[in-house]
Amino acid sequence: MKTYCPPPDKSITIRALLLGAVAEGSSRIENPLDSCDTRAALSCLEALGVRHCRDGSALLIEGRGLKGLKKPSGPLDAGESAALARMLAGLLAGQAFPSVITGRGTLLARPMKPTADALKKIGARIEAKGGRLPFIIKPAKLKGGKVSGVASAQVKSALLLAGLYSGKPVEIKEKLPTRDHTERLLALTGARLSRSGAFLKMGAGPLTARPVTVPGDISSAAPFLAAALLAGESLKVTGCGLNPLRLGFVRALRSMGAKIELKPLRDFPEPCGEIEISPSALKAIKVKPAEIPAMIDEVPLLALLAGGARGVSVIGGIESLKSKESDRVAGTLALLASLGVKASYKKGALAVTGAKKFTAAGPIRTFNDHRLAMAAGAASAACPGLKIDEPACVDKSYPGFWDDLRAVFRR
Numbered sequence: 553m554k555t556y557c558p559p560p561d562k563s564i565t566i567r568a569l570l571l572g573a574v575a576e577g578s579s580r581i582e583n584p585l586d587s588c589d590t591r592a593a594l595s596c597l598e599a600l601g602v603r604h605c606r607d608g609s610a611l612l613i614e615g616r617g618l619k620g621l622k623k624p625s626g627p628l629d630a631g632e633s634a635a636l637a638r639m640l641a642g643l644l645a646g647q648a649f650p651s652v653i654t655g656r657g658t659l660l661a662r663p664m665k666p667t668a669d670a671l672k673k674i675g676a677r678i679e680a681k682g683g684r685l686p687f688i689i690k691p692a693k694l695k696g697g698k699v700s701g702v703a704s705a706q707v708k709s710a711l712l713l714a715g716l717y718s719g720k721p722v723e724i725k726e727k728l729p730t731r732d733h734t735e736r737l738l739a740l741t742g743a744r745l746s747r748s749g750a751f752l753k754m755g756a757g758p759l760t761a762r763p764v765t766v767p768g769d770i771s772s773a774a775p776f777l778a779a780a781l782l783a784g785e786s787l788k789v790t791g792c793g794l795n796p797l798r799l800g801f802v803r804a805l806r807s808m809g810a811k812i813e814l815k816p817l818r819d820f821p822e823p824c825g826e827i828e829i830s831p832s833a834l835k836a837i838k839v840k841p842a843e844i845p846a847m848i849d850e851v852p853l854l855a856l857l858a859g860g861a862r863g864v865s866v867i868g869g870i871e872s873l874k875s876k877e878s879d880r881v882a883g884t885l886a887l888l889a890s891l892g893v894k895a896s897y898k899k900g901a902l903a904v905t906g907a908k909k910f911t912a913a914g915p916i917r918t919f920n921d922h923r924l925a926m927a928a929g930a931a932s933a934a935c936p937g938l939k940i941d942e943p944a945c946v947d948k949s950y951p952g953f954w955d956d957l958r959a960v961f962r963r
Contacts, residue, residue, distance in 0.1 A: 553786040553828070556776050556960045558768035560585035561793050562949050564733050564822060566636055568764045569593045570643055570713065571737050572613035573602040574621065577761030579613040584766055588948045592631030596640060596653075599624040615761050618716055623649035627686060630655040632877065632948060635706050638667045639734075641687045642710030645676035646694045646717025654686040658877045658920065670707050671714055673699050674722050696720030698751060703872075705730035705845070708752075712738060712745075715754030723751040730845045731797045736821040737764065767793035767824035771849040772950050774801050775926040777829050778853045779933035779961060781810060782860055784831045787960070794823040800846025802827070804854055808834045808861055834861035836906060841869020848872070851902075852884045852927040858904040859893035860934065868901040877948070878919035887924060890916050891931055915939040922948040929957050 565585040570593070572579030584590065594604060601622035603614040621644075630637035630653055637653050644651045654660075665683035672678060675695035679688045696718040702708050708724055712734050715722035721744075735752070738745050740762050744755030768791045780787035794816055806812055810832040817825040834857060844867075847854065851870055858865035873880035881897050888895040888904065892911035895904045912935050918925040925946050932938040946953040 553788050554780070554960055555788045555790060556773070556956070557790045558770070558773040558776070558792055559950055559952065560766040561769040562587060562589055562771075563635065563731065564737070564766050564793070565590050566593050566633070567639070567709065567733050567737050568766065569597060569611075569613060570639055571741055571759060572615055572761060573597050573600065574618050574643065574716065575615035575741055575759040575761040576617045577615055579615060579761040580607070580763040581611045581613065582763065582765040583609060584611045585769070587951055588631055589633035589636060592629065592633050593636050596628045596630065596636065599626075599628055615759075618758060619648075621647060624651060627652040627654045630659060632657045632659045634659055634662045637664070637685060637687065638706040639709045639713055641667055641678060641689065642671060642713035644689050645671050645678060645692065645714045648691050650691060651689045652686050653689070660685055663875050666704065667707050667710050670699050670702065670711055673697060674711065674714060674718060676714060694718040696722050698723040698725070700725040701727050703727040705734075709734040712752075712754045716743070716756055716759070718754075718756050722754045723748060724754070725751050728842055728845050729797060731795065733795070733822070740764065740821045764821065767791060767822050769793060769949075770795070770798045770801075772953075773827065774850045774853050775930040775953075776957070776960060777801075777805070777827065778857055778927070778930040779957070780829050781805070781832060781834065781857060782930065782934035783961060785961070786830050787828070789827040791824065792827055794825050796823070797846050800843055801850035801854060804837060804839060804843070804847060805857070808837045808857065810834060836861050836863030836865040838865065839867040839869075841900070844869040849923055852880060852887065852923055853930060855884050855888060855895065855902055855904050856927050856931055859888050859891060859895070859907055860910065861906040863906055865904045865906070866901055867904070870902060871900045876921065876923070878921040878924065880921060880923065883917070883919045883921055883924045884927075886917055887927060887931070890914055891935060910935040912938050915941050918942045918945055920945045922946045922950065926950065926953060929953065933961055
């Protein structure tokens with residue numbers, strides 16, 4: 553059986569950095585991800601007066617407490633990380649100084665109005681002109697209150713971080729359950745976090761620095777699981793995050809007939825363990841919109857596997873993928889077409905007709921989107937010699953992806 557250990561989780565690394573910055577004391581972050589997005593986070597924190605240093609494989613973040621951040625000398629550059637831009641907006645909404653958050657490349661076209669609107673509901677003075685970056689944030693006395701219909705983990709996290717500075721609790725009701733990494737790290741650092749009926753309740757108060765070990769990223773492991781299934785090989789993934797709200801892809805694969813075993817080894821603050829997958833014959837699947845938040849990053853991979861399954865698969869509730877780093881719906885359709893797979897998109901749902909065999913009809917376009925590039929990499933397991941345009945875009949979240957893929961599957 554082949555073995556593989558994924559890189560550290562990007563979502564958890566960014567959240568640990570932001571919370572460490574406003575905690576009291578020094579936070580030790582073991583196994584943090586080093587990527588374009590996490591470097592952007594460190595750069596923004598440096599501009600806010602937060603010092604950090606490396607200690608072997610760990611990062612030490614010198615927390616400044618909730619009121620210790622300093623006014624930056626210019627706009628904060630979130631690079632191409634939407635998660636960083638949105639969560640940083642929540643952290644800065646309650647500061648006593650003004651700030652501007654901008655970014656680069658595809659991030660400048662990403663929708664930011666939902667974040668600004670949600671923060672305004674609790675008293676933030678924030679603008680995203682035209683619904684895009686830059687965020688322009690002015691000092692405000694946050695009043696708290698209830699915000700319903702939150703559809704994004706990043707918007708939810710922005711509200712939770714703003715709640716640390718609010719005079720009254722911030723209460724959040726989600727449209728559907730989304731990843732809870734922020735809640736887990738807030739609980740670890742002693743935040744006043746609780747549930748009140750259907751609402752998640754966040755109260756103001758100090759955080760205490762605590763050590764955090766970042767598990768492997770399930771979204772980075774997913775292409776390797778897909779590649780193993782397409783290549784008909786067994787694979788053991790070690791040191792991987794097993795957060796239930798990130799396991800939608802695994803559950804979908806099981807519904808398709810994939811033989812997958814999970815072996816949890818640690819539970820708090822983040823579940824972590826091993827995944828073993830064995831050669832399996834896949835059948836078509838129907839995915840409901842409520843299932844998508846738990847596998848939002850893996851939809852292109854699921855569509856790819858549906859292209860190699862028996863029957864017609866329907867993946868619903870994927871409208872939000874049209875405004876990711878690229879139009880990920882169009883990119884997925886292009887990926888499947890390049891492999892000779894029939895697929896269509898209508899009313900928020902993707903229909904994929906399984907093919908007996910992938911055929912390389914031409915180079916795969918990644919649209920400079922790391923998730924599409926990794927899906928193309930997984931496809932190469934069943935289609936050797938596949939040519940992929942702009943492969944370096946994986947550096948956003950997984951700089952060593954291509955080396956790891958070659959090492960595991962020796963292609």
